[in-house]
Amino acid sequence: MDEEKVIVFDPHDCTGCMYCMTACSTYNNGATSLSKSRIHIVRHEGHAITKITDEDDLIFDVITCQQCDQPYCLYLCPALAVERNDDTGALIINHDKCVGCRMCMVGCPFAAILYDLDKKQTVKCELCGGDPQCVRFCASGALQFLPKNLAHLPKRDRLARKMIQLRIRPIEEKPF
Amino acid sequence: MAVRIEKDENRKRFVVVGNGIAGISAAYTIRRYNKEAKIIIISEEPHPTYSPCLLPNYLSGEISRERVFIRELSDYSKDNIQFITSEKVMTLDRERKSVVLQAENIAYDKLIIATGSKPRIPSIKGIHRKGVFTFKSIEDADIICRWQGRTAVVIGSGPIGVEASLALKRRGYQVFLIELLDRILPQVFDEYPASLIQDVLKENGIDLANQERVIEILGGEHVEGVVSDRRKIECDTVLLATGMRPEKGFVEGILELGKLGGIKVNDRMGTSIQDVYACGDCAEAQSLIDGRPILSLLWHNARQQGEVAGSNAAGIPRIYTGSLHITVVDVFGLKAVSIGNIGTGLGTDLEIIEVRRNGGYRRLVLSNGVLVGVQSINWDENLGIFLAAILRKEKVKTYQDLSSIRQSRLNALKQFPFGRKLTLRYSQRVK
Numbered sequence: 182m183d184e185e186k187v188i189v190f191d192p193h194d195c196t197g198c199m200y201c202m203t204a205c206s207t208y209n210n211g212a213t214s215l216s217k218s219r220i221h222i223v224r225h226e227g228h229a230i231t232k233i234t235d236e237d238d239l240i241f242d243v244i245t246c247q248q249c250d251q252p253y254c255l256y257l258c259p260a261l262a263v264e265r266n267d268d269t270g271a272l273i274i275n276h277d278k279c280v281g282c283r284m285c286m287v288g289c290p291f292a293a294i295l296y297d298l299d300k301k302q303t304v305k306c307e308l309c310g311g312d313p314q315c316v317r318f319c320a321s322g323a324l325q326f327l328p329k330n331l332a333h334l335p336k337r338d339r340l341a342r343k344m345i346q347l348r349i350r351p352i353e354e355k356p357f
Numbered sequence: 358m359a360v361r362i363e364k365d366e367n368r369k370r371f372v373v374v375g376n377g378i379a380g381i382s383a384a385y386t387i388r389r390y391n392k393e394a395k396i397i398i399i400s401e402e403p404h405p406t407y408s409p410c411l412l413p414n415y416l417s418g419e420i421s422r423e424r425v426f427i428r429e430l431s432d433y434s435k436d437n438i439q440f441i442t443s444e445k446v447m448t449l450d451r452e453r454k455s456v457v458l459q460a461e462n463i464a465y466d467k468l469i470i471a472t473g474s475k476p477r478i479p480s481i482k483g484i485h486r487k488g489v490f491t492f493k494s495i496e497d498a499d500i501i502c503r504w505q506g507r508t509a510v511v512i513g514s515g516p517i518g519v520e521a522s523l524a525l526k527r528r529g530y531q532v533f534l535i536e537l538l539d540r541i542l543p544q545v546f547d548e549y550p551a552s553l554i555q556d557v558l559k560e561n562g563i564d565l566a567n568q569e570r571v572i573e574i575l576g577g578e579h580v581e582g583v584v585s586d587r588r589k590i591e592c593d594t595v596l597l598a599t600g601m602r603p604e605k606g607f608v609e610g611i612l613e614l615g616k617l618g619g620i621k622v623n624d625r626m627g628t629s630i631q632d633v634y635a636c637g638d639c640a641e642a643q644s645l646i647d648g649r650p651i652l653s654l655l656w657h658n659a660r661q662q663g664e665v666a667g668s669n670a671a672g673i674p675r676i677y678t679g680s681l682h683i684t685v686v687d688v689f690g691l692k693a694v695s696i697g698n699i700g701t702g703l704g705t706d707l708e709i710i711e712v713r714r715n716g717g718y719r720r721l722v723l724s725n726g727v728l729v730g731v732q733s734i735n736w737d738e739n740l741g742i743f744l745a746a747i748l749r750k751e752k753v754k755t756y757q758d759l760s761s762i763r764q765s766r767l768n769a770l771k772q773f774p775f776g777r778k779l780t781l782r783y784s785q786r787v788k
Contacts, residue, residue, distance in 0.1 A: 253741070253744070256657045256660050256661055257656075257657045259411060259656045260408055260411055260424075260427065261427045278424065280411055280414050280419070280420055280424075282410070282685055282687070283685050283687070283692070283694075283737060284657075284683065284685055286737065286740070286741075287683065287685055287694050287737060287740045287741060287744070288657075288683065288741055289741040290741040290742060290744060290745035291741065292738060292739040292740075292741055296737075
């Protein structure tokens with residue numbers, strides 16, 4: 182369990198190329214169809230949480246399963262089809278049990294569960310069995326697959342860098 | 358000597374009465390926290406645990422009978438849980454801390470009552486005739502599957518009534534659906550969304566009648582027809598879907614009951630007697646929206662209550678936040694979803710926001726500016742955002758407050774901090 186990894190997303194690096202969506206739908210469906218992708222890139226109207234430059238106005242965000250610790254979908258499923266994979270830590274939908282009632286889809290606060298019209302069942306990100314294809318094909322490095330205990334480091338680096346920028350900024354450049 | 362006492366402490370006896378989802382989730386929660394404990398599940402039924410929510414799918418023939426079961430008999434012994442089937446608990450001996458079965462007494466340190474609910478049988482003349490069914494247990498479904506009928510009258514149009522009608526229609530029956538109130542699914546949908554569902558039901562050949570009261574079921578030994586206050590219908594099958602009542606059985610007169618007829622519980626699912634917990638359909642917990650007592654006869658509430666009762670019994674305090682209604686009905690491809698309250702019993706300060714898009718319809722119910730419920734027809738993307746907003750008791754002014762992706766994303770992260778802790782990190786751009 183200490184090797185459990187999570188997908189980490191950096192909106193500042195994302196260029197919105199949708200390679201991840203292409204890779205996901207191709208890997209999981211056998212054919213490329215962006216609407217069937219289990220990861221979705223959406224464009225923000227506003228800016229990111231920590232805005233540094235004006236470029237940050239064009240911000241992309243990712244919608245995919247967060248593999249929550251206390252998932253609501255797991256409670257809602259009347260067939261107990263949502264299970265935790267002990268190896269990867271991913272929540273998976275057991276398609277031998279799923280009856281396609283959409284309860285998990287309705288309950289997901291991240292809107293990360295999709296309904297597959299061909300299978301008549303719901304599908305979600307299952308971390309591709311431990312090798313997420315979205316991360317593998319991410320062109321800009323915005324998506325990373327890091328161990329749980331290291332996932333906080335990029336954010337710490339970012340904050341540290343921002344602090345330095347604030348400290349070394351010359352006084353006359355102050356906007357007010 | 359000290360060692361022995363410690364060991365006895367670990368070998369506590371937990372007795373769970375009832376083999377529904379609440380009972381087994383309580384039992385498995387105890388097992389997760391306490392590997393040594395002796396756990397006994399007592400069930401009236403001979404089967405392992407099954408999901409009543411899947412019975413309509415079984416009745417319509419979509420899934421096999423095996424798939425209704427979510428546990429096998431061998432699964433219990435794997436987790437070292439003793440499973441006593443086909444035994445009815447007669448009474449509870451609170452002085453000696455034991456439950457009394459027909460042949461034996463079983464002592465407990467902690468008792469969890471999860472006896473579930475039974476269908477409410479209305480007092481209609483001729484209700485005893487052959488061909489009148491209820492639809493709650495797997496036996497009911499088996500009997501209806503074996504029954505050779507052509508025309509069915511379904512009395513009551515709650516979610517069970519509607520799903521049973523759809524299943525019977527798929528089995529080739531001609532179906533009449535009779536509702537006493539002015540609309541279908543009266544507890545979970547308002548007039549307009551209910552009328553949309555009614556239109557689809559009628560288009561697909563289900564004979565639907567509102568504001569109609571069934572007076573008598575005709576026939577000799579077998580059902581031959583139904584008389585209502587408006588008409589006479591010839592039929593050979595009658596299915597009662599007139600609601601559920603909590604099954605209190607052996608605890609009546611021993612435990613304190615609530616106003617609605619369930620076992621009164623506090624927010625840790627404890628009852629009026631120490632070391633006795635109740636969870637699932639038989640318990641009367643508080644509503645998540647307004648905190649009033651509510652009977653929540655739904656799967657996910659039972660499962661959460663079972664976990665809370667189990668972890669409190671095992672000595673790990675946990676608080677139940679409250680019950681919430683979530684109903685999903687698929688009516689011939691029309692996806693109808695209702696989350697939370699439709700606005701009944703919340704006072705007069707209600708506000709409704711209606712949104713229509715691409716043939717889809719959404720209705721948000723606000724009470725004092727706080728989102729308390731949402732109903733959605735044919736538009737089921739991103740509905741979890743509204744669920745998260747209801748859980749957070751969020752103040753909403755316009756629909757766009759919630760539908761903007763960024764806003765909803767942030768809201769969801771606030772509600773589910775675990776998800777945020779694990780995966781969402783905004784990192785530094787490397788220059």
